[in-house]
Amino acid sequence: MASPSPSERRLQKELSSLMKDPPPGVSVDANAVYQHLNLWNVHMKGADGTLYQGEDFQLQFRFSSKYPFDSPEVTFVGDNIPIHPHVYSNGHICLSILTDDWSPALSVQSVCLSIISMLSSCKEKASTLSIEKH
Amino acid sequence: MNRKPTTASSSNSLPTDNSKNNGDEKDKGDQMFECNICLDTAKDAVISMCGHLFCWPCLHQWLETRPNKKLCPVCKSGISKEKVIPLYGRGSTNQEDPRNKVPPRPSGQRAEAETGSGFGGFGFGDGSFQVSIGIGAFPFNLLVSAFNFTSHNPSDNQVENDRGPVISKIFLFLAFALVFWMIFGL
Ligand SMILES: [Zn+2]
Ligand SMILES: [Zn+2]
Numbered sequence: 001m002a003s004p005s006p007s008e009r010r011l012q013k014e015l016s017s018l019m020k021d022p023p024p025g026v027s028v029d030a031n032a033v034y035q036h037l038n039l040w041n042v043h044m045k046g047a048d049g050t051l052y053q054g055e056d057f058q059l060q061f062r063f064s065s066k067y068p069f070d071s072p073e074v075t076f077v078g079d080n081i082p083i084h085p086h087v088y089s090n091g092h093i094c095l096s097i098l099t100d101d102w103s104p105a106l107s108v109q110s111v112c113l114s115i116i117s118m119l120s121s122c123k124e125k126a127s128t129l130s131i132e133k134h
Numbered sequence: 135m136n137r138k139p140t141t142a143s144s145s146n147s148l149p150t151d152n153s154k155n156n157g158d159e160k161d162k163g164d165q166m167f168e169c170n171i172c173l174d175t176a177k178d179a180v181i182s183m184c185g186h187l188f189c190w191p192c193l194h195q196w197l198e199t200r201p202n203k204k205l206c207p208v209c210k211s212g213i214s215k216e217k218v219i220p221l222y223g224r225g226s227t228n229q230e231d232p233r234n235k236v237p238p239r240p241s242g243q244r245a246e247a248e249t250g251s252g253f254g255g256f257g258f259g260d261g262s263f264q265v266s267i268g269i270g271a272f273p274f275n276l277l278v279s280a281f282n283f284t285s286h287n288p289s290d291n292q293v294e295n296d297r298g299p300v301i302s303k304i305f306l307f308l309a310f311a312l313v314f315w316m317i318f319g320l
Contacts, residue, residue: 006172013173068171069199104171104196105186105207 007067011037014108026112038063041077042112050120057082059115060091061108071102074111083125086118093118170208171196178232180218184211190232193218 004012015033022028025045033040040061046052058078064070076082076091086094097106097114169176171192178190186208197204197215206213220232 009174010172066199069195103205103207103210104192 005065007063007065008037010068011063015040017107018109021109023109023113023116025116028108038065038067040108042108044112044116046082047116047120051122051125052082052119055080055082059112061111068104068106071098071106072108072111074098074115082119083127084119084122085126087127089127176221179221180232181221182206182211182213182219183217184209184213187221188218190218190220 015028015030015037018026018028019030025047027043028040029043040063042059042061044057044059046055046057057076057080060073060075060077062073064072074093074095076087076093081087081089081091088094093115095114095118097103097111167175167179167187169179169189169192170186171188174189176187176189179187180190180193181187182193184206186206188207193213194215196207197213204213205211215233218233
C-alpha cells in the first residue's frame with residue numbers, strides 16, 4: 001500500500017479507536033470503510049429512555065482530502081430519518097460543529113456523541129417547519 | 135478520547151518501522167504526546183498557552199484554514215503563531231524553532247483583504263461623503279468645501295492629521311442629524 005495521506009492516516013486511527021471504544025449504540029462496518037476510507041456508514045441506535053428508543057438510524061460521513069481541517073459532511077441516510085427539529089427530511093443535520101464550529105480536534109466519535117445528545121435532548125418529535133438554512 | 139486498554143506489548147523491543155503502521159499498539163505514555171490534530175506523536179511540537187499540544191505543521195494549517203477565527207482546536211481559546219511555545223526534547227539535535235521552518239504545504243499566498251481600505255476612505259477628504267451632505271443642505275456645502283480646501287493644502291499636513299478625524303466626526307454627526315430630521319421631521 002502506498003504511504004497514506006495525512007487525512008487517510010488520521011481516518012485509519014479514528015477507525016481503530018472507534019472500533020475499540022465506540023459510543024453507546026454506535027457501530028461501523030469496518031470492512032466497508034477499508035474499501036472507501038473517505039466514506040463511512042455508521043449505524044446508530046436510538047438511546048434507551050429517549051423518544052428514539054428502538055429506532056435504528058444510518059449516518060453517512062463523507063471526508064474531503066482536507067480532513068480534519070475541513071469538517072466531514074454528515075447526513076442521515078436510509079429509510080429511517082429521525083424526526084427532529086434539526087434534521088431535515090432529506091437527512092441534512094443542522095449542527096454547528098458540522099459547519100462553523102468545526103475543529104480538527106473533533107472526530108467521528110465526538111460527532112456521533114453530539115448527534116446522540118442532540119436526539120436525546122429532544123422532548124417532542126417535530127420536524128422542521130420553517131426551512132431556514134443555516 | 136483515546137482511552138484504549140493497551141496491554142503492554144512485549145514485541146516492542148525492536149525499534150523498527152513497525153511502530154508506524156500499528157499506531158494503536160502504542161503506550162499510554164506516547165499518547166500524551168499525540169498531536170490533537172493528526173493524532174500522531176507530535177512532530178515539531180508546539181504548545182499553546184492553554185496547554186494543548188500540536189505539530190507545528192498541523193496547527194499552522196489550521197490557522198491558515200480559518201484566518202479570521204484563530205481558536206485552539208481543543209478548547210477554543212484564542213491562539214496565534216506568536217503565542218505558542220516550541221518544545222525541544224533532549225533528543226532533538228536540531229533546536230531550530232519549528233515556527234521558522236517553511237510549513238510543508240504553503241497553501242498559496244493569500245493576499246490579506248483586511249487592510250480596511252474600504253473604510254478608510256469614508257472619513258475625510260472623500261468625495262462621496264461630501265456629495266451626500268451637499269445635496270440635502272445648502273449651508274453644509276459651503277462648510278464642507280472650506281474644509282476640503284484646507285485639507286488639500288500640502289503644507290498643512292500636520293494640521294489635517296490632527297483635526298481631520300475630529301472635523302469629519304462632527305460632519306458625520308451633522309449628516310446623521312440631518313438625515314434623522316429629514317426622515318422624522320417632515
Ligand atoms: Zn499533528
Ligand atoms: Zn486549548
